[in-house]
Structures are given as C-alpha cells and as structure tokens.
Amino acid sequence: MHRFSQKILPYILLLPMGLLMVALVYYPIAVTFSYSLREMKLTRPNDTAFVGFENYVSVLKSQDFWYSLQNTLFLLAAVVILTTLCGFFVAMILSKEHRLAGLFLAIAILPWAMPPIVNGIIWRFIFFPGYGFINKLLLMLGLIDTPVDWLSNRWLLLSVVAVVTAWRSAPFCAIVCLAGLKSIPKELYEAAKIDGSGSFHSFRYITLPLVFPFIGIGTTSASITAINIFDEIVALSGFSDVGKNVLIQNYLTTFSFLDFGKGSALTYIIMGLTAVLGVFYLRSLNREVEF
C-alpha cells in the first residue's frame, strides 16, 4: 500500500498544474482548431457550418494578412538586431565593477519591469508628431525644418515601435550577456596580455566567442518578444491599419469584426510560423538541462 502511494504521489502533485493547463491551455487550443474549420461569426451565432479549410484560404488570400506579416517580419528583424546590440553594449557597461555598479544594474532592469502598454505611452510623448521631444531636438539642431510625423508613416512608425520594444527587451539580453561576461575566467585576459594581445584583440578572440552562446539566448528571447508585440503598437498608433502586425490583425478579425472562424485560422497560421522559433527557444533553454 505504501509503495503504491509513493508511485502515484508524483501524479497527485502534478494534478493542479495538469488540470489548469488542460482547462485553460490545451482544451482551448483544440477548440481554436475546431473554430478555424467552421463558419463562425458572432454576428450570425446560429450558423456554424463546417467549412473545411475555407477560413485558411480566405486568410491567405487577404491583402491584410500579407501586409501585417510584412510588418511582423520587419519588427522581428529590427527588434532582434537592436536588442542584441544594445543588450551587449549595456552588459559591457555593467560588467565593470565600481561604486555605482549596483545602481547601474537597478537602472538597467527598469525598462524590463515596465508594463509594455505604459512603455508605449511614455515613448509616444517622445515621438509625438507635433512638438514632441525628438522633433524639438531635431528642430533645435537644425536637422529638420518642420516637425516629422513619426507615427503615421508606415516604416517610420514601425521603426519607432522597434526602438520602443527593443528598449524594453534589451535589459533581459544585457543581464544574460552579463552572466556570460562574468563566467569568463580573468586569467584568460591576463594570459593574452602577457602574450602581447591588445584590448581589441582580447575582445575579438576571447570575449566575443565565449559570450556568443549567451547572446544567442538573448536573441532568441528577443525574437519571441518581437513576434508578440501588441501593446506598444496600440499605444503608439491605436488599432490603426498602418502599423498593424499579425497579432493586431488577429485581434481586429476576431474581436472587432467578430469573425471567430477566420481569427482562429489566422491564429493557427501564426502558430505554425512561430513554431520554428519555438523550437529554437526551447532548445536554447534546454541546453545541458536535466530535470
């Protein structure tokens, strides 16, 4: 009897997690798939006929999908590049030990702790189309003659969204890179110095290769963040059509036009696209890990 209870104990302990995940994650995901195969508009609640892959076809044929997919891909590239560069830059600053190091660390993680929507709101004041901070600055420096409309031109807006998102995701990358920098034995640098290696040489042949796997983790996490951008776009441009990415498109289809069938099909298409990244993410988390 005792042996038996020892055997089922793990499953009992996992029960709360299992129930929660089945009820709020796995079951809904399955339901989303069944929605995606049906005609399902909340404006016509009684008509939920099975339509096969019609919703998928209609999503893939729509101009909006391809437009928003371009935006998502642009944001993905821009956010990943900016986050990695800034994150590594900040990590280099943080890796130096001095009296203010603790304060620097606290300041560095501040943006990461911000609610994304408030992040967008705060940056909107900076890129305000009229006389916001950036326009005032550029006017004062004589670089422009009239205020730039940052938030209604497609690529300008997307660039602003990328900057704002990178600002929020860089701290995580920085902390991860910092962990990498700190793991490098100091003797390596000293040995290189004795062998006559300059600081650039040490950076290129010791720091970069050894921190590289950590940068990889930061980059993967930045790409997950980039694909899931939602709040910043809403804060900077509302639900306007110009800067919408696939998630905004998904939200509009589902909850503004109340087309749950098409929205679900779009979700599954997005899931397929992110699955590729997901595998990378899990792999980067799972390096050398044994539960």
Added chain:
Amino acid sequence: MKDRNDPQFHKRSKIGPGYVLASALFLTLTLGPFLWAFFISITPEYEMFTNTPNFLPKEPVLSNYTELLLGESQYSQRLFSGLFNSLKAVLVTLLCGIPIATITAYTLARLRFPGKAVFKYGLLITMVIPVFATIIPLFRIFSTHRLLDKTFWLSLVYVSSFLPMSTWLMSNYFATIPRELEEAARVDGCGTLGCFFRIILPNSYPILISAALIMFLSAWGQYQIPLILASSANTKPVSIVTSEFMTKDTIFYGITAAGGLIAILPPALAALFFRRYLVNGMMQGSTKG
C-alpha cells in the same frame, strides 16, 4: 593598500573617458523617457507640444498629480479603481500561482516517475504558444458561463500563462540543492512531502522571491488578456485605464503622463529594491545555474 595582483584592482583602475561616455549614453537612453514623461506631467496643457525652443516648462504645475491623487474627478476614481483591480489580480495570481509552480517544480526536479518528460515538455512548450490560440475560445467559454469580468478567472488565466516560466526557474534551482540533504532526511524518517517542506522549501526562498517578483511584474503589466476577458470598470487593470486616458477621452496629456508614471511606480520600486532577486531570476531563467 590593495593587492596589485588582485584582478579587481586592475578592473577598478581602468575606468577611462570612453567608459564614462558610454555610461552617460546608457543612463540618458534608459532614464530619459521617464524624465520626459515627468516633464510632460508637470507642464500646463497650454504649454505642451508648442513650438517653443525650451524643453522644460516655464511654469511647472503639480495640478495633474493633485487631481489624480487627491481630487474627486472621474480620472482619479478610474485610476484608483484600476490600481486596486491590478493589485487584486496580482494577489490572486501569486496566491494560486506560486504554490502550484513550487509543487510542480519539485515534482519535476526531484521525483522519478514514468511519463515525466511528457509533463515537462508539455508544460514548457506552452511558453511559445501565442496568446490568441487560447484566448479566442476562452472568451466564448467565459461569456457563456458568465466568467468574464471576474478577477479570479482572469488571474487563473494569468497563472496558466506564467506557470511554465516560474516552474522552469524553480526546478532549475531545486536541482542544485544537494541530494544528500534529502537522503539524510529520508534516513531520519522524512517522507517525500516532509522532505519538501523541511529541506527544499527552507533552502529555496531566494528563487521563490525571484519567481514571485517576476510573476508580479508580468501580471501587473498585462494588457491584452484583460482587454478581452476583463474590460469592465470593476475589473480592468491600471494598464487599461492609463491607455484609455490616451485613446478614449479628449486627451489630456499631462494626466496621461502622470497616470502612467503612477502606474509604473510599483514595478519600478520592485526593480530598485529587489534587483538582486530579479537579476538572479532572469539569469536562472535563461541558463541553468
């Protein structure tokens, strides 16, 4: 006199003008947005966004803060109810989430049983599933069962989305606690649960704090999920309230900026005071140990 052979000594002595410049750039870019929002919040509406060469307001005012914090205006009421709703959701999330994450992490890190890999990967894979995959049917299920606009159910959805990360954090940490400790306790007659409460829990408070902080920050920052599941006045969190100051109403930028700054005060304070735990949590979450 410091030992010259100590690597710390050389490290400290190398702060040059390049480092100072880089630090100045880092501080400006990180703190600048907060400062600018603060300047906006103390600028009278008529001075805002006008073509003036000055960046600071000529006549700074605190009226936005007094109106939000002390006033009887609808802005003040909405902000406070938003703060209260966020706090409630955070508390329920922590009360449900931390125990479930702890017990799950312990089971996955320490016990051996058939099917463990399935549970482990089944949980981890959900980290990369887009929120819409679950929220679309949840919205319908919640609306048919009248669960929309209920803090408890909103918080459970939060828990389901934060659980993989916090379980991951904790089980990595639990795995570093020496097995000998547990084995010694077992010899002394401790059962599995006894070991958990007497050995594992007392030794892992740092990771519990990290996980709780990260859960608090994630729950406080939610916007998309409550927008769909809890957007009524009684449940909508402060993130939605602040964004509505900007989008729904005749826009008063000063109020929006002040409201935004008040809304980020709790996470900002947490980041300042508990930075060690947060940084440790971030590092644990990305790599093992």
